[in-house]
Amino acid sequence: MALKAVGTWIGGIHHVGLNDLGRRRSVDAAAVAPRWRGEGFRTGRLESLGCVSVEPLEDENLSRMSPSSPELDRVSGNWNSENKPASWSRDLGSLPKPLSLTDLSTSSRGSDVRVAYQGSPGAFSETAALKAYPKCVAVPCEQFEVAFKAVELWLVDKAVLPIENSLIGSIHRNYDLLRCHKLHIVGEVQLAVDLCLMALPGVTKEELGRVLSHPQALAQCENAISKLRVIRESFDDTAGAAQLIATKGLRDAGAIASARAAELYGLRIxxxxxxxxxxxxxxxxxxxxxxxxxxxxRPFKTSIVFTLEEGPGVLFKALAVFALRSINLTKIESRPQRSSPIRLVDDSNHGTAKYFDYLFYIDFEASMAEPRAQNALAHLQEFAKFLRVLGCYPMDTSL
Structure with missing residues (x-):
């Protein structure tokens, strides 16, 4: 697909590609003060800070929620009488109930910052939300998609969602959702995660026949679970597994979750x-x-997603635009394009070849206020048939 570039320069920069590497006059850093458009970075286009627009791909429509979803009439709810915890457990009726797909509609909003996260109260995502916004109202959601939609429908102000773990790698679902939703990354949170095995008071390890947790938490504890000789059962989130054991009084089951979840649901670590x-x-x-x-x-990070034209060494050329400007890449992820996964390529030796077509996600250490970052993306567009900035945000350097 041919590149359709239309100049949308801001701040007086009119050159692209290799110009910033010495072939033409240098850029005056003072001339690139950002003037953002009302909608910021739009889907499929770079419409801010020295980048030209590129013809976008079609949305992959990963989210199946209708824009006419019924209006939100609750953010929290009480437990049914038959689900009340046993006498030894804490009263769980005051905990907010996670939003579901049917809950996405208008709700009155207070002055506090409302932050959506996936899971039940006590989830690690809630801890991350409170680390980012200590005085926020944390709003639990049943699924990642619900958290995305809650922000888009103005039910909450922000969403905090996991993107990668040091033991098991990337959370691919959230990469896919970043592509099909129009939200912007405005920050990151790095959280040290300690997973705890918990059960009802009085239950020992030897009595456990199964362990419940989120699949990623189970994967992070593979060796320890194997030693227990128990059945693994996947659950929507870690805290939800602890909640289920507490509300149902399951004496044969343990949960892997946070220490805060054990405290909330009256379980023993x-x-x-x-x-x-x-x-x-x-x-x-x-x-x-x-x-x-x-x-x-302060240190900033920029996240982008792009696809490339077919050709030998094109990925090498795409990555070289950052190396040429001494920009450090901190993350590279590839995901197949769901709408058109197969690319047909003429091969002179073997006829027509079929390859997977990929989206590439990259994080790099530079701010879009820097000319080198603007020029790197302008240079990248010489090889990309689609390019979108997902966000430019401060780096989290603390744990």
Missing amino acids: LENKMQDISTNITRFLILAREPIIPRTD
């Missing part, structure tokens, strides 16, 4: 640090409806 490697870090993204203005007074 049988073992701390269940993860196979003690250093267990999960990185979360903070999503919002509007981008933030990039600066240079």
